[in-house]
Amino acid sequence: xxxxxxxxxxxxxxxxxxxxxxxxxxxxxxxxxxxxxxxxxxxxxxxxxxxxxxxxxxxxxxxxxxxxxxxxxxxxxxxxxxxxxxxxxxxxxxxxxxxxxxxxxxxxxx
Amino acid sequence: xxxxxxxxxxxxxxxxxxxxxxxxxxxxxxxxxxxxxxxxxxxxxxxxxxxxxxxxxxxxxxxxxxxxxxxxxxxxxxxxxxxxxxxxxxxxxxxxxxxxxxxxxxxxxxxxxxxx
Numbered sequence: 001x002x003x004x005x006x007x008x009x010x011x012x013x014x015x016x017x018x019x020x021x022x023x024x025x026x027x028x029x030x031x032x033x034x035x036x037x038x039x040x041x042x043x044x045x046x047x048x049x050x051x052x053x054x055x056x057x058x059x060x061x062x063x064x065x066x067x068x069x070x071x072x073x074x075x076x077x078x079x080x081x082x083x084x085x086x087x088x089x090x091x092x093x094x095x096x097x098x099x100x101x102x103x104x105x106x107x108x109x110x
Numbered sequence: 111x112x113x114x115x116x117x118x119x120x121x122x123x124x125x126x127x128x129x130x131x132x133x134x135x136x137x138x139x140x141x142x143x144x145x146x147x148x149x150x151x152x153x154x155x156x157x158x159x160x161x162x163x164x165x166x167x168x169x170x171x172x173x174x175x176x177x178x179x180x181x182x183x184x185x186x187x188x189x190x191x192x193x194x195x196x197x198x199x200x201x202x203x204x205x206x207x208x209x210x211x212x213x214x215x216x217x218x219x220x221x222x223x224x225x226x
Binding site: 033035040041042043044045048086096097098100101102103 | 153201203207219222
């Protein structure tokens with residue numbers, strides 16, 4: 001069992017739909033990262049959070065420390081949101097070293 | 111936000127040659143840089159952690175003599191794939207972490223290596 005697990009692995013949506021990607025982790029983490037990887041390969045850090053909720057534009061990330069669970073939400077999805085979304089955790093002992101989930105491939109159709 | 115660059119973005123080389131990939135933090139000093147490789151449809155795999163002025167820490171199974179890492183300054187780390195073989199073909203990504211950055215990491219755009 002991976003320390004960081006994501007669901008679903010693949011997600012297809014129609015433009016405008018509300019999207020949720022889930023991430024569960026089995027180890028205590030100090031920070032949970034959500035990353036976006038476009039087909040070209042470059043990775044963008046979307047959020048880093050250790051508690052509560054963060055919002056940036058149409059993206060919202062939440063984390064529940066007690067339940068060891070985080071979600072990434074995309075409101076009013078758009079084809080340009082199509083990408084792989086990766087959650088990753090870092091622990092107090094690992095510092096910046098990240099443990100990655102396997103990613104969720106999101107495809108938003110027009 | 112902070113910017114990390116990688117050079118080259120793509121490289122094709124012959125088997126047996128060595129390839130150097132550069133990772134630079136453009137607007138901050140990075141005491142720690144990480145090198146990852148990613149095979150198609152898979153997640154990132156950490157290869158090594160590079161600390162400025164000291165030897166890199168390699169993950170289990172990663173050959174330090176094959177993947178040479180040099181972190182000569184607070185803004186530059188290099189990964190040299192020595193005596194490259196076709197199985198080394200992969201996507202190599204670096205990330206950089208600023209000091210006191212509270213676990214923040216900023217990722218480079220990646221380097222696509224193809225070994226013929």
